[in-house]
Amino acid sequence: MKIAFLGPQASFTQLATTQLFPDEELLPQANILDCFTAVENGEVDKAVVPLENSIEGTVSMTLDYLYKTPSIKIEAEAVMPIAHHLMIHSENRIEDIKQIYSHPQALAQSFHFLDTQYKTVQRQDFSSTAAAAKHVSENPELKIAAVANQYAASLYGLKIINRNIQDFEQNHTRFIVISKQQNFYTNDSLEILGKKSGLLITLPEDHAGGLHQVLSVFAWRKMNLSKIESRTLKTGLGNYFFFITIVGKWHPVLYENALEELKSIHAEVDFLGNYQEFLLES
Amino acid sequence: MKIAFLGPQASFTQLATTQLFPDEELLPQANILDCFTAVENGEVDKAVVPLENSIEGTVSMTLDYLYKTPSIKIEAEAVMPIAHHLMIHSENRIEDIKQIYSHPQALAQSFHFLDTQYKTVQRQDFSSTAAAAKHVSENPELKIAAVANQYAASLYGLKIINRNIQDFEQNHTRFIVISKQQNFYTNDSLEILGKKSGLLITLPEDHAGGLHQVLSVFAWRKMNLSKIESRTLKTGLGNYFFFITIVGKWHPVLYENALEELKSIHAEVDFLGNYQEFLLES
Structure with a gap:
């Protein structure tokens, strides 16, 4: 398999990618866009890009490209403590x-x-x-x-x-594995931290309480969120989409009903996948 | 006045800072931490740092340092279309x-x-x-x-x-003016886009529906949110704080009551200020 990652050689993303895909062909890319393009065009099978807290790419780009390329889904999430x-x-x-x-x-x-x-x-x-x-x-x-x-x-x-000269012991970077196939990634040699689901939710307009309504859908089902981030849409200054991750594994019917309910309040939902979260070594 | 900004010379942040503070002494800093440190130590009166979508600094650092230095507040927000x-x-x-x-x-x-x-x-x-x-x-x-x-x-x-070779016409970067005094910044030569309030909210634990409860406080008061972002606390992988901005100007009693209600559900709140949002030229 061919795996693209955000380069250069010896970047933190490569350090993550070598642990996630120790036996595959790894292809460094100049930026996050190139990683998405390589996956979308079928030049590679998967890519590894930073999702949170990276010093190597503007991570908001990852959310923006996830939004712009609905064919690309998430196969896995991985956390690596930062060690300088x-x-x-x-x-x-x-x-x-x-x-x-x-x-x-x-x-x-x-x-x-x-x-x-x-x-x-x-x-x-x-x-x-x-x-x-x-x-x-x-x-x-x-x-x-x-x-x-x-x-x-x-x-x-x-x-x-x-060694370990970073000021905060527990600082970390988060990565995702993206692909078009959305296979279920797993790896016996890595510690599994939990199960997650990722969603991109677009609200029809920036109306008061809209996000609250969206979160109600998950709250009354007791589905816990571990991440929420709003991103401005490129069409103007006032329109937003939200990236949300749900913690845990839930009955498929619960997801289906939640997604139905989101549609009923005119939210557009791009379901990015159910996947596992892994702990990497730094 | 002395104003720190995220350098180097001719950075987008300097382009923003020269419009926000045309007549003040501007001091470029090597990174976002140095901007916060200069404000905290009183070496400068204010600083301008990116809040969203910057290519010059990892913007999550801005949220982290706002969290770590409660004495630092927001005086203004400014939006600049990106033009390459x-x-x-x-x-x-x-x-x-x-x-x-x-x-x-x-x-x-x-x-x-x-x-x-x-x-x-x-x-x-x-x-x-x-x-x-x-x-x-x-x-x-x-x-x-x-x-x-x-x-x-x-x-x-x-x-x-x-000119204007960027792929998306409406892409933009967002900046904030930070200080310890929290004066009300205004500037007659800039277009005002609206009024906002910023809050950092820490939940006691990562419990199901906790964020939903927080948003309820604003939703039933019809206070609209324009940004929400969760950030992991450095103490561990599962603990979060949230950065929220409320759009519009509200009666002080409404803020007081909302903050009281947040305390009653054991959320810690750092009120970052009421401020104006300005449009800058690129």
Whole structure:
């Protein structure tokens, strides 16, 4: 199988994709749109893209493309704790390092550590954590370090000086596996966190209490929501769609009735699938 | 007054900030955290950060820092249509251009135009649209173009070849003005789109229908919501807070009663302010 993912090489999304699809052909894409396009055109079987909290792509793009391409569904969700490491070229010593390169968000997430341990070392923004690691590996004479993930350190043969330098222990990134077939993805070697269902709901107009009405449909059925996010439609400033995930596994009739009820209040519903949530290693 | 904004120079956030604060001292910051820190420490009076749909910062960081720093409130919201332009060094001719540089998201947002008009020209990811424009201005011999905004073209003296090359006419970015004083921001030279209120609501546990209960508080008062977004708390994978904006201006007693009612269902509420929404030029 061919699996597209949001690149570059050694991105956090690749780290997720190698765990979700260890034996498949992985094809890095330049951006989230390219991942969706590759799936839609049948160039790949599936793609892995960030859904929440990523430093590599504007995650709102994922929701927008899910909305724009109704043929694409969700097969799985996966959560990975964020772990940033400080790494250098193996020929260098940490005492000689003059600059620390990384994605601005990764530098921000490691702010307290870097400010305490390497206060006098200048920080330099780079387009991604993976590109920063590559730059360090190719330029030993520059005496620079990178903040990146474990996979980047292995791929580019860098020496990790400090592990887990991120400020919040429990910060994480969330990914989804998308496809047109909507097969039920599972993987015995990964821990399953639970079952979920994803829906995109569009309201006919931005009317008071409309969202409340939508949520009532799930609330009185005791179907718990774990995520809700409103996104503006591109047609204007005041129109919204909502991405909702329901936790747990429910009787199919309950879904059918809920969807019927949503139609009766003139909400458009795109059912993205029932799927499992997996825990990944960082 | 000193105003921090998410840089670099010629970022979309600077384009917004110059319209919101034309006569103040503007201080670019490397990331969203630095904007919040500068406000919290009193180094600046206010800051402008992206709230929605930005290609320059992971906007979820804005919500997370609003949550983590309760002393920081919202003074204004501003919407700017996204406009990407293709620009080159004035010494070059567009026929000679070999590569187009920009932020990967800006290249994605201009995908259809570039794929139609410049199919054979290679695209190259750069850390930001502004940095790409700067790179073009400093390297005329490389025969490269940039996709960036109007402000970047002016600042770096570049020649715009194609205007408004973004694929979706109505795509936009949303910004907020944050401060500790929570003064009422207004500006006679900007169009006012409406009045809003922002709230951060934390539920005691992730219980079925909890969010529905919260929304009921506003629904039966006919207070319409224009945005709702759930964010995971850093303490674990299953706990959430919600960012909600209410549209319109309501009697203070209505807010007080709504907040009292939220407390009675054990929701923690951080009221971020009543403020106006402005339309900016792109």
